[in-house]
Amino acid sequence: MTSSTAPDTPETTNPLRVAVLGAQGRMGKTVCDAVEAADGLELVARVDSGEDLATVLERSKAQVAVDFTVPSVTEANVHALIDAGVHAVVGTTGWDEASLGRLSEHLQRAHNGVSVLIAPNFSLSAVFAMTLAAKAAPYFESVEIVELHHPDKVDAPSGTARHTAAAISATRSAAGRGSSPDATETGHEARGAVVDGIHVHAVRLRGLTAHEEILLGNPGEQLSIRQDSFERTSFMPGVVLAVRKAPSRPGLTVGLENLLEIG
Ligand SMILES: NC(=O)C1=CN([C@@H]2O[C@H](COP(=O)(O)OP(=O)(O)OC[C@H]3O[C@@H](n4cnc5c(N)ncnc54)[C@H](O)[C@@H]3O)[C@@H](O)[C@H]2O)C=CC1
Numbered sequence: 442m443t444s445s446t447a448p449d450t451p452e453t454t455n456p457l458r459v460a461v462l463g464a465q466g467r468m469g470k471t472v473c474d475a476v477e478a479a480d481g482l483e484l485v486a487r488v489d490s491g492e493d494l495a496t497v498l499e500r501s502k503a504q505v506a507v508d509f510t511v512p513s514v515t516e517a518n519v520h521a522l523i524d525a526g527v528h529a530v531v532g533t534t535g536w537d538e539a540s541l542g543r544l545s546e547h548l549q550r551a552h553n554g555v556s557v558l559i560a561p562n563f564s565l566s567a568v569f570a571m572t573l574a575a576k577a578a579p580y581f582e583s584v585e586i587v588e589l590h591h592p593d594k595v596d597a598p599s600g601t602a603r604h605t606a607a608a609i610s611a612t613r614s615a616a617g618r619g620s621s622p623d624a625t626e627t628g629h630e631a632r633g634a635v636v637d638g639i640h641v642h643a644v645r646l647r648g649l650t651a652h653e654e655i656l657l658g659n660p661g662e663q664l665s666i667r668q669d670s671f672e673r674t675s676f677m678p679g680v681v682l683a684v685r686k687a688p689s690r691p692g693l694t695v696g697l698e699n700l701l702e703i704g
């Protein structure tokens with residue numbers, strides 16, 4: 442209360458109107474529950490495949506849309522959101538330099554204050570694992586990534602592993618650290634994928650949800666940085682934070698670490 446004569450009424454603001462794309466999926470359902478439970482957010486649309494996104498956005502008057510769909514459709518969804526003036530919070534994987542470039546160009550051209558946050562992983566454990574691994578990587582001769590997921594996942598390596606490899610590669614290059622030693626002459630296919638110069642191994646196993654281990658080695662010592670998402674609720678605080686911050690962060694942001702200011 443600012444004045445002794447003013448009535449003691451609580452401040453009221455309109456809730457932020459949120460649409461969820463991929464609402465019938467594993468993540469989409471969890472996001473719908475989290476939005477419904479969050480103070481200051483209102484779930485105004487549950488969208489899944491076969492629906493016309495532009496029509497739904499117009500009817501629901503959504504201000505922010507959360508996309509957990511599939512890699513083959515997420516880019517088109519985000520371009521449609523920019524055209525509709527709706528902020529986007531994106532967890533779907535499959536983004537690369539070319540598709541991110543097209544997005545930046547569209548945002549500049551649209552010049553409408555829309556924000557797009559793309560986060561390969563919304564869990565705090567994954568964000569800290571990636572950040573710590575990138576900081577440690579220049580100090581170790583060897584580094585490899587193992588990502589482990591449920592067998593219904595359609596893409597490999599995971600978006601998280603790709604983001605981790607990119608971050609590790611950047612800090613190692615900046616420090617003048619060369620590639621990890623490796624005398625392999627035969628059986629290269631058994632050494633996993635190579636992402637930004639880092640070996641990445643993908644495990645798909647019933648019973649798993651989403652996990653990542655970064656292994657760093659020096660003569661006589663090893664550092665293992667491991668994160669485990671046992672349940673999809675682990676991603677929700679990050680998603681809700683990103684939705685809340687969306688209206689105040691115009692432009693493209695890649696990685697939840699940038700919202701936490703630990704990147
Ligand atoms: N960033 C993060 O923290 C996380 C990211 N993911 C990623 O999120 C994505 C979704 O994962 P899941 O929920 O496990 O997949 P899912 O297969 O269970 O769900 C995808 C949903 O999208 C729907 N869909 C397909 N085309 C659509 C369209 N054009 N419009 C609206 N909906 C459409 C499908 O019908 C399905 O219901 C994946 O790329 C996954 O890697 C998953 C977990 C955490």
Ligand SMILES: O=C(O)C1=N[C@H](C(=O)O)C[C@H](O)C1
Pocket residue numbers: 534561562590594595598599600601602650651652
């Ligand atoms: O498909 C999943 O489940 C997940 N996908 C994201 C990824 O590819 O990194 C995030 C998390 O690992 C779960």
